[in-house]
Amino acid sequence: MVGGGPAGSAAAITLARAGVDVTVVDKARFPRDKTCGDGLTAGALRMVEALGLDPATIPSWQHVDDVVVRSPSGREVVFPLPRGQGSYAAVARRTELDAALLDLARDAGAKVLDGHACTGVEEHADSVMVEVADVGTIEARWVVAADGMWSPVRKFLGLATPGYRGEFHAFRQYFTNVGPRAAEELFVWFEPDLLPGYAWSFPMAGGGANVGFGIKRGGKVGIQEMAAVWRDLLDRPHIRAVLGPDATPEDVHKAWPIPANIADVELTGRRTLFVGDAATATDPMTGEGIGQALLTGQLAAEAILAGAPGSPAAVTAAYQTAARRALVADHRMSLLLLRALRHRKGARFAVRLAGMSNLTRHNFARWLFEDYPRAIVLTPRRWHRRMLAGPGAYRGSERSSSS
Numbered sequence: 001m002v003g004g005g006p007a008g009s010a011a012a013i014t015l016a017r018a019g020v021d022v023t024v025v026d027k028a029r030f031p032r033d034k035t036c037g038d039g040l041t042a043g044a045l046r047m048v049e050a051l052g053l054d055p056a057t058i059p060s061w062q063h064v065d066d067v068v069v070r071s072p073s074g075r076e077v078v079f080p081l082p083r084g085q086g087s088y089a090a091v092a093r094r095t096e097l098d099a100a101l102l103d104l105a106r107d108a109g110a111k112v113l114d115g116h117a118c119t120g121v122e123e124h125a126d127s128v129m130v131e132v133a134d135v136g137t138i139e140a141r142w143v144v145a146a147d148g149m150w151s152p153v154r155k156f157l158g159l160a161t162p163g164y165r166g167e168f169h170a171f172r173q174y175f176t177n178v179g180p181r182a183a184e185e186l187f188v189w190f191e192p193d194l195l196p197g198y199a200w201s202f203p204m205a206g207g208g209a210n211v212g213f214g215i216k217r218g219g220k221v222g223i224q225e226m227a228a229v230w231r232d233l234l235d236r237p238h239i240r241a242v243l244g245p246d247a248t249p250e251d252v253h254k255a256w257p258i259p260a261n262i263a264d265v266e267l268t269g270r271r272t273l274f275v276g277d278a279a280t281a282t283d284p285m286t287g288e289g290i291g292q293a294l295l296t297g298q299l300a301a302e303a304i305l306a307g308a309p310g311s312p313a314a315v316t317a318a319y320q321t322a323a324r325r326a327l328v329a330d331h332r333m334s335l336l337l338l339r340a341l342r343h344r345k346g347a348r349f350a351v352r353l354a355g356m357s358n359l360t361r362h363n364f365a366r367w368l369f370e371d372y373p374r375a376i377v378l379t380p381r382r383w384h385r386r387m388l389a390g391p392g393a394y395r396g397s398e399r400s401s402s403s
Contacts, residue, residue, distance in 0.1 A: 001110075002118045002130065002153050003146030004030060006290055007276030009101035010297030011144045013051050016108035018305050023140070024102070024110050025132050026147075027117035031099035035256040037172060037287065038097075038210045039186070039202050041370040042088040044291035045393035047298070048097075052104055055394060058096045062205045064089040064186045067365050069351055070238065072192040072344040077355035078185075079365035086392025089186065089369045091202045091210065097290075118147065121156040123270040126310070142315070143272040144300050146293070149259040151278035157269045165217065166257030166280075168197070168287055171226050172212030173253035174204075179244025182209045187242055190351065191233070193220055196341035199233055201242055208250070211243065214258065214287050216338075226255055260284035262292075263328045268316035273300040281327060283374070285334035285341075291370060292327060299323050325381075330374035363388070 001008040004026035016022045038060075040048070055061045067079040067089070081088040106112050113135060120131035121143060130138045145153035154160040175182075178201075187201040191213075199213035213233060215221045221229055230253060233239060259280035267274050275281070276293035283292065299322045307315035340346035354364035366372070371390060376382050 001025065001144045001146055002121075003148065003276070003278070004028070004102045004105075004112065004114055005034065005098050005146055005148075005276060005293065006101055007278075007293035007297035008144065008146030009098070009105045010047070010051060010294045011146065011275060011301040012105035012110040013101075013108050014298055014301035015304065016105060016110040018301075020305070022105070022110040023138055024105060024112045024114075025116055025118050025130065025138075026112075026114045027133075029115035030102050031095045034094035034098060035170075035172060035254040036094045036290075037170065037200060037202060037212060038091050038093055038204070039288065039290075040090045040092060040097075041288055041291050042366070042390075042392060043370040044288075044294055045087050045090060047291065047294040048101070049393040051101065051294075053100055055090070055092075057100050058092045060091070060093040060096055060204045060206070060208070062091045062203045063087050064091060064203065066185045067368065068181075068185050068187045069354070070187070070189045071348045071351035072190050072195065073348050074238070075348070075351060075355075077351055077361065079354070079361045079368070081365050081369065082362070082392065086395035088366060088371055088392045091186070091204055093204065093210075118152055118156075121153050121272070123157065123272060125270075128271045141271065142304050143269075144297065144304075145272055145274045145278045146276050146297060147278055149257060149277045149280070151274065153272060154274065154278065157272060159266050159269060161265070164259075167260040167284060168214050168216055168258035168282075169223050169226065169255060170212060170214040170258055170287060171230055171253060171255045172210055173230075174208060174250040175211055175243060175247045176206075176208045176250050177244070177246040177248050178203075178207060178209045179242060179247065182242050182244060182247070183207045189239065190341070190347045191236075192344050193229070195220065195343065195347055196338050197221075199239065201239075209243070209247075217257075227253075258282050258287050258289070260287075260331070262323070263331050267320045267323055270316070271312050273303065273316065273319050275300050279323065281323075283334055283370075284331060285338050285374075286368070288370070295326060296323055299326065326373075329379050333375035333378065
């Protein structure tokens with residue numbers, strides 16, 4: 001693996017538990033910060049549970065019961081997630097989450113070389129040669145490239161898209177001593193000047209919150225204007241009221257690009273499989289990428305395990321097919337919905353429609369947090385009994401049902 005984030009860890013855990021010799025290389029030394037909204041959807045929660053992650057090992061872990069959405073007109077709707085069926089949404093600092101997942105990879109038998117950058121990759125007919133700083137050359141049968149949006153592996157293999165800067169850009173800062181609502185509820189604010197982007201406040205254990213906003217590149221707000229917009233957002237009365245009078249910013253704010261182009265990007269080399277942000281797998285409507293990273297990492301590992309060592313084309317084809325079947329329909333559905341959120345009327349109508357009744361509020365919350373695939377209604381091949389009523393993760397866990 002090149003990259004020790006959720007995608008690389010998921011692949012490493014899956015392969016190592018199957019008895020494969022795995023080495024994880026990452027230029028950062030863990031734990032390390034990863035700029036992110038830190039939200040975990042129902043799909044992501046089920047995957048980290050299956051990998052063996054214990055929420056009790058994550059100090060910042062915060063279970064979420066209610067999602068509050070504010071339309072551009074100022075209408076606020078509370079969307080409740082199911083109670084007593086496990087966890088459908090949670091928040092956890094990536095510093096802690098990623099380190100815990102990488103520890104699971106170590107425990108499974110993977111060799112972890114954090115603090116060592118990948119400095120070169122060469123693909124051959126029967127192997128891949130990976131150059132690692134301060135280590136030397138590692139010969140492998142496969143490389144799973146989980147090395148982020150500006151994947152060095154892509155560049156080494158000549159597969160990078162010149163000038164690519166992502167589809168969205170986001171901006172976040174941690175706060176402590178937030179008010180009682182921000183400490184427990186998850187907020188999404190569709191601010192008129194940010195559409196089709198939004199602002200958020202995600203609760204964290206201990207009275208903190210991850211607060212930020214995301215915008216579409218080339219939209220109403222320019223990337224160079226984000227710092228000024230941030231100051232203005234924090235002064236808006238409805239946001240100040242949620243954060244509370246004692247909310248205190250922690251450290252500095254950070255910005256980062258969001259890649260969301262999995263329908264068009266090249267997903268493989270000859271013996272290389274791109275996963276997570278390196279596969280531009282982020283959801284284009286919400287900016288969620290942890291679940292997609294975990295899923296693509298697992299699919300890459302499964303393709304390697306199912307394939308014959310001497311048939312790289314079959315392995316890469318199997319991975320491409322699996323990743324596109326799992327994500328492209330949902331990606332396109334999100335793009336379609338994003339068009340409706342570009343304007344105030346569309347965003348107002350969406351919030352009003354979702355909040356019409358207890359039934360619509362309940363189902364919208366589960367749909368938003370990927371309890372089931374975004375476009376499942378339009379993809380009959382994924383239909384099954386109880387497809388819209390699956391249990392949450394960590395059922396029976398005291399942590400999953402407490403705030």
